[in-house]
Amino acid sequence: MDVLTDAVTAMRTGHPHSKRHVLTSPWGMHFRDDYGAAFHVVLQGSCWLLPPGDAAPIQLGVGDVVFLQNAAPHGLADHPDTPTSPFDPTRQDAPPAGDGAATVLLCGAYVLDVARPHPLLATVPPMIHLPARLGQRDSLRAAVGMLGDELSNPRPGSTGVVGAFIDTLLLYILRTWFEEQAREVPAAGWARALHDPAVGGALKAIHDAPERDWTVAGLAATAGLSRAAFAGRFATLVGRPPMKYLTWWRMTTAARLLRESNQPLATVARQVGYASDVALALAFKREYGLTPGRYRNGHSPAAPKIHQTLI
Known part of the structure; x- marks a missing residue:
């Protein structure tokens, strides 16, 4: 498995969710405060994202993708001045809408364990906006198209297909963002680490075989660098020394x-x-503050909490 896939897999729990919304103006939806990750894609028409906090509204067009790593309260509306109504995505009620221009949205969410985020995902901003660009992000647009098609035209097997497409979409969104960050000058941190032949190779080796008796010298040999050069480069890009x-x-x-x-x-x-x-129990208790058995049983209030968002 690669590092990005591992990072997402380590945090994800439960099943992802997605729904296709057809809205006619005027309409406005306010999404509650939850933890996890949410995405919105405009399939038809346009709308405005009302971001968390005091950030200015963002106009979204066809093909635009928005990803919110921690689904803080936010809104979607046909116009920034349109009042928004609380929308409970766990219910089957249709979102509030009028009789004007139509907008089709694809909205979804992932159930994540936010108590212990992978440091790779900790570098992702709270909100990512990926505007549609002709001739670019073809894989991301293809994943969006296939997911939208399954949701609008359910067929035998759609339940399994939709879940797989939602998982795929998350990886495409994150991969697109990291690839674009890596092209920035100067690129730094995890965006650079994933594309750095030496550090990226060492990370892949750790994730492919965490059970191996790794040493800094062994990882440096995998990276093709001296021990000192590798250790410094790894710590600079990843944010912690190789053994940590x-x-x-x-x-x-x-x-x-x-x-x-x-x-x-x-x-x-x-x-x-x-x-x-x-040996594992001792190391686990140092890291988590409780024994593996108590962690597994979930009896201790110190155990990491699983937060869920459904959009």
Whole structure:
């Protein structure tokens, strides 16, 4: 698995959700305060995004994509001056609308564990706006088109297809943003790390085999750099030294395995590079503040909370 896929997989829990809305002006929707990630895509017509906080409204046209990493209160409306009404996406009620010009929106959300975000996603701004650009972002537009088609024309198998397309769309949105950031001069941080042959190669090696007995020298050899040059470059781009990142990723992977499987602790330990369940338990408690068993059972109030957003 690659680093971006791993980062999203580590945070995601539950099933993503998406819905196609047909609205006629005047209309305005206010989305409640939740944690997770949400996206909006304009399939037809135009509208205005009313961002969180005091940010100025943003006009959206056909093909525009908006991604909100933490779905803070925000609104969508046919005009910035149109009053917005609270919209509960968990209900089947149609959004408020009038009898004017039509706008078709594709809206969706991901259920994320925000208690321990991957540092890669921590560098993503609270809101990403990807305007439609002719001849660019073809993969992203294709994913949007296929998802919109499945939602407007459900067929046998659509339930599984829609979930896969929503997952794919999230990766396309993030990949597009990181690729465009990497082209900035000067590029820095995770946008550069993912595209840096040395650091990117070392990250891939860690994610491909977290159970290996990695050392800084071994990772430097994988990166094709001296030990000192690699350690400095890695820490600058990733934000932490190689061994600290390795430990963090091992603990994050262990937590996901504890949440999602009933594997014995000794098996989980071997998969993340620890010789015994005792060694893993000690490292896990240092990182999370509770034992793997208590984390798995979810009895402790200190256990990371899972927040859900449905849009």
